Amino acid sequence: MLASQRHERILAGLRDHGAVRIADLTQELGVSDMTVRRDLLELAEQGLLRKVHGGAVSPQATSHEPGFEAKSALALDEKRAIARAAVRLVSPGSSIALSAGTTTHLLAVEIAADPRLRPLTVVTNSLPVAEALYRAGDPQLETVLTGGSRTPSDALVGPLTEAALASLRVDQTFLGAHGVSVEAGLTTPNLDEAATDRALVAIAGRTVVLADHTKWRTTGLSVFARLDQVDVLVTDDALPASDQEAARDVVEQLVVASPPDGPPAPQSQPTQTPPTPAPQDGRTSR
The missing domain is CATH 3.40.50.1360 (Rossmann fold)
Incomplete structure (x- = not known):
């Protein structure tokens, strides 16, 4: 599965549930714990989620603006x-x-x-x-x-x-x-x-x-x-x-x-x- 596809799945989980867990994502995406953590870090850097212990949550009222690219x-x-x-x-x-x-x-x-x-x-x-x-x-x-x-x-x-x-x-x-x-x-x-x-x-x-x-x-x-x-x-x-x-x-x-x-x-x-x-x-x- 491509990184872009994993990112879409992670963001879909956030939209549906408001939060995602690393343990659940490793099973759902069929990738390692380290890969999921790297994906969450990339999405967090883009302002699309907020990392928390064990997973990530949706950014609410965020003041961070991701770049055009x-x-x-x-x-x-x-x-x-x-x-x-x-x-x-x-x-x-x-x-x-x-x-x-x-x-x-x-x-x-x-x-x-x-x-x-x-x-x-x-x-x-x-x-x-x-x-x-x-x-x-x-x-x-x-x-x-x-x-x-x-x-x-x-x-x-x-x-x-x-x-x-x-x-x-x-x-x-x-x-x-x-x-x-x-x-x-x-x-x-x-x-x-x-x-x-x-x-x-x-x-x-x-x-x-x-x-x-x-x-x-x-x-x-x-x-x-x-x-x-x-x-x-x-x-x-x-x-x-x-x-x-x-x-x-x-x-x-x-x-x-x-x-x-x-x-x-x-x-x-x-x-x-x-x-x-x-x-x-x-x-x-x-």
Whole structure:
């Protein structure tokens, strides 16, 4: 069994039971005690669990933020399915905003690969999102990248970012989240990133949240939106039916995606035209 498969099994156990024991994991995974301890250490370093004597527990209200690369490999098939479902919500001729995150990055890859979505204006505070769109090399795909300070998630945050967003208006904002729950809403470990996400919600005609099943019932330090502020929640079919029903009771629309049966959308080769930085007064230029 690959390390990534073991990690998914460990995290699934945490989601189901709130805690896992090393003794149980060695039997379930068919590996040594030392291998399980090494797996728990790696997941703890990524902020996905908290080690305790004899096992691990789920991190509650964690203030630790895993880096972009650490999060990219987790639930990858589910994230790709969500991105492919979400791209169907994008209309040519519209303006959208994409927050930072690994799932919104995959949505940007889908957008870059689909010329039918042109013309399109995308506002983002994510460096990986801006890079994915830039590589499309399409002048009809306008990318507006905010300024700001960089976080471990490769997001640009802070007063400059919020000022750039304040006087903009987009048709839809697509948001990722560290955690989603009916009680706490949408949360993130980073206080500055939460403020930027609130600004992205404020400028949107419609708010779309992209969150795979591993985010459900996880709680970060800072709340940036209530779940009833979400117009569309796009998740994957590994989310239990009871949680799907709970989400349907709160959000306007729930979209449940199935994992893809093919490779991710390819990225185009880069051109010489960089993304357009957002001016401080928030106006975009064409």
